[in-house]
Amino acid sequence: MEGKIVTFYSYKGGVGRSMALANIAVLMKRWGYNVLILDWDLEAPGLENFFKDYISLEEFQQKEGIVDLLLKYTENSPIDWHDIVQNIPFESNQKGRLDMITAGLRHEEYFANVRKFDFNSFYTEHEGGAYIETLREQWKSNYDFVLVDSRTGVTDIGGVCTVQLPDIVVLLFTATEQSLQGILRVGKKINASLKKLPVERYHISILPIPSRFENLTEFKIGQEWLERFSKDLLPLVEDWLPEEYGTPIRFKALIEFFKIPYIPYFSFGEKLPVIEQGTNDTTGIGYAYENLSLLLANDLQDTELLFTNRDILFTKVNKIRNNIYKTVQYDVFIARKSQDAHLAKNLYDFLTNKGLKVFDADHSLPEMGNVDYSRAIDEALVNTEHLIVMGSSVENITSPWVEAEWRFFLNRKRSGQAKGNLLTVVTNTLKIDELPPSLQNYEVFSMNIRNFDTIYLFVSPQLSDYLRKNQIFLSDREKELLKLISHGLTSNEIATEMNLSKYTIEEYRMMLMKKFKAKNSTHLVKLAYEHEVL
Template sequence: MNTGQIVTFYSYKGGVGRSFALANTAVVLARWGYRVLCVDWDLEAPGLSYYFDKHLAEPPRAGLLEMIEEARTTPETAQATALRHRTSVRLPEGARLDLIAAGRKGDDSYISRLQQVDWEALYEEYDFGATLETWREEWMREYDLVLVDSRTGITDSGGICTAQVPDVLVFAYTANDQNVDGVLEIVDRAMKARDGLPYDRPRLLTVPLLSRFDAQPEYKEGERWRRELARRMEPRLRDWAPRGSSPGELLQRVTIPYFPVWSFGELLPALSESPRNAEQVTYSIASLAALLARRLEDVGLLIENRDSYVEGAEQAARRDFEVDVFISHSVAQYRLARQLQQLFLENGVTSWVAGENPEHRAEFVDRCRHLVMIVDEGGEDPTQNHDTSLFLRRSVNAATERLTLPVVTSSAAIRQLPRLAQSLQAFNLEDGTLSQAARAIAARLRQESRSLRPHSSRGGGYDVYLSYAHADENWTLALAENLKRLGLTVFVDAWEVQAGDHWPSRLDAGLRGADTVVAVVSTAWSRSEYTMHEFELAAQRRGRQQLIPVLVGDVVPPPHVAERDFIDFRDAMTPREYLGRVQALARRILHLRGEEPLPPSGSVVLPDSMF
């Protein structure tokens, strides 16, 4: 990850396992290799550090309360305290995470000092909002995930944690009406407060976490509650749920069942249990950890194949591979594999040969970025099949592109490719030499590295974002193509959003990263909640983003559109008239004055409505 994300864990009432879920999620993520910071913002009832007491490098000498006091007494330097009071948590097997405790451990003055904190005065007199923004930026630079433990109930500090601080709000609740009613009310308040913040924020994503749920003794009653909770939580799942999925399917993946053994004390089962054993609580914790690590994306895979989804999140934590290529081969082809290894080295590609470390194949597969498999006509090799299966499973939706590249010794050997690799293009040694194969694979790897560049030379930004209703897709795509032919970079979802993408996040990033938002205003556009939301967001960014409505069809523009300087395509009945409107729009986008010429363009694409 280039930029971390902040996740607040909130509960309306205590005793629902919120801190337990946060602490164990942090441990799972840290053991996978993510950089994790935990922040105990439950200042009135701090307890997060109890989970880590046995693993602290030293007792916390200061924490969040001291940071807040510094923001009040020395506001001019408070912004530099974002990480000054963190404490290291050393976990088994070399894993580690960092903790900002609520305050100094064992301090008798803690309660009286906490009572002196006036949140309203902090914001109004000491500009604490700006200080907190600086803390957020520093936390996200240093960590992949920042997990914040929020105060329960309705409090000022809890409001800060649920609205200003997070990118994602995980709210824990149990199966009773007071928990559900209370937590949903707070989440709704947080969403509204978020919209009113004077800071540039994407829409707050929310994850309902059904905790300590035990349907075993009363199965029928448990199923009734599942159905009711799925219905009530559906609006909070909608922003990241894959199309066609049911709320019940997602709710099942964000449920932590009740295990009596873990209800005593502050314990970390994530240190002793397997994340792949469905009979243990860490199985559910790992599902939540993977969902957060993957930023609530590719959720369809979580529903269809939970283990692959979790393995992909674990693999994505790896930032650097030690070696370019793992060469998988049968026993008979060990010598050929060694020759290929030498040829790779001559072409600047590092590699490991499977036969050199037969007892550690799985470990070495994980440490190599790509897989090259040498297959002959001698029939399927079970060990090689295992290499391929493991590599492909670990590579599913991984953050880093990983390639599987077969090399076959003959045409007959193509039929012996492992089933998972039969759809891949193979290099046939009947058509070229091993040296040519090595050069071709090296060239492919270099090409793949170049393909990872962002869409835009401006680091992912766009000249134009097109906001439109689905009914106007054909018309909008024609406009997008014409603007593109004038040299403009255009974000239109049909081009930019790919299968498996988290489409609300992609749309939001495109909208906020564009210099100009063009709203294709039609009757269908006026009826769409989403396009109206996009229009409002762009309107709020006046001075930072240009907003240009274009009118199409027989629409009567709503007042908030009619008051703006729009481009009217409604009476463009001929190609010449249509081209004139496109050019007028392009001049507005490019801020061209007077007779400044437009960039040269090729032929014009006409929308279907003109035929």
């Protein structure tokens, strides 16, 4: 899988940008990822100081780095980036790798070389855009994560780091007007600047992070700033923020998990609190870095699991923990509350008798023997093809653990990580319109043995392929959307008509295009008439 490039940027200095990057790099390496750190803060080099307990600073600073790589390229004497990579032997007996390319060879001419390098001529006279693109592709193919420490302010270097290189930009800022307004301006410019690139780049996700935030002694003032952040920053995150957090009030709750607290002890020197303090203290800076690492390693998906079940996020992103158990692939995962075990038994027996590998807690966990049940459930959830939600009441279906399971699968399905079906099976006393809207959009069946054969169609490896090829099933909401598309309405107009966000409409539109294998909206409507669903 192709790696991700994440740029850490701040409009003003002193916000803890480099410290956040260094600590997140350590956590990602601990989780078994191969990580490359790029010190692109050329006018204030020294990111290697955070790792002084593991390396020889003198040796690191006497090797060429970013400025030498760029300068020698313009002088027609290019160097191979592989030759300037330096390894940080942190926990080298464990899986994963932590490498760095420093800002550059720290000799007496270093700053003269920085001033000498001209980004304008680099791009216009030396095809620098194509060269940066080549580096980008090679770094992404060699590492799981490339973490870029960008210079502060609005600069040419900042433009390379925040526009051409990254897939994600982390914008760190403090609770000051200058810092907040600065990252708001930069955030709005990032995706607008993509059109100017020499290559096609469609979108960059933005993650704004309040840093050095102190609201323990000044709680009221802190809450006022958090409310301000939640309103002003919301437009920057709408592309990846879960729909249920798309209001300032809900987004504020999420920012509480993102913010990096101010801890005076860690403001002196270059420190790694994830090692020195650990990550278990929920009020500590290490815990905040761990939350950010979980989000970035999970590509900003399943954000709500920070609230409901962090263990599932760990299972997804932690390569080492993913290798603890022998991976078992399941055809079906049954998500239900313990009170509904009797409902699940008949369906479990039916599907297993058909030869399917089904995960149901009461049947599957005892077969595993002496294992961590919570982690085993998380593993099964990651490695299932289809998911069936079962319940006798809305309360059971929306209970914290059950909802965390089906929302996790739903988000994987929306992001393309899960290809299977999401089904809901309920008792006759529960009406479909009482279900959460997210479940109503997919197939819902009453708990009746006569429906078991139809359910099997959706989860059988052979028959579900046939079903997808020959029959198209639409939810009521998909039918409504399809009808509005056929009337020629735009996504914005449909969003208003259906009282949904534009992003949700675009998501449904993409799902319909995939179901019908349509080339465009006109083709979609034509196929819908041919299949007699319009």
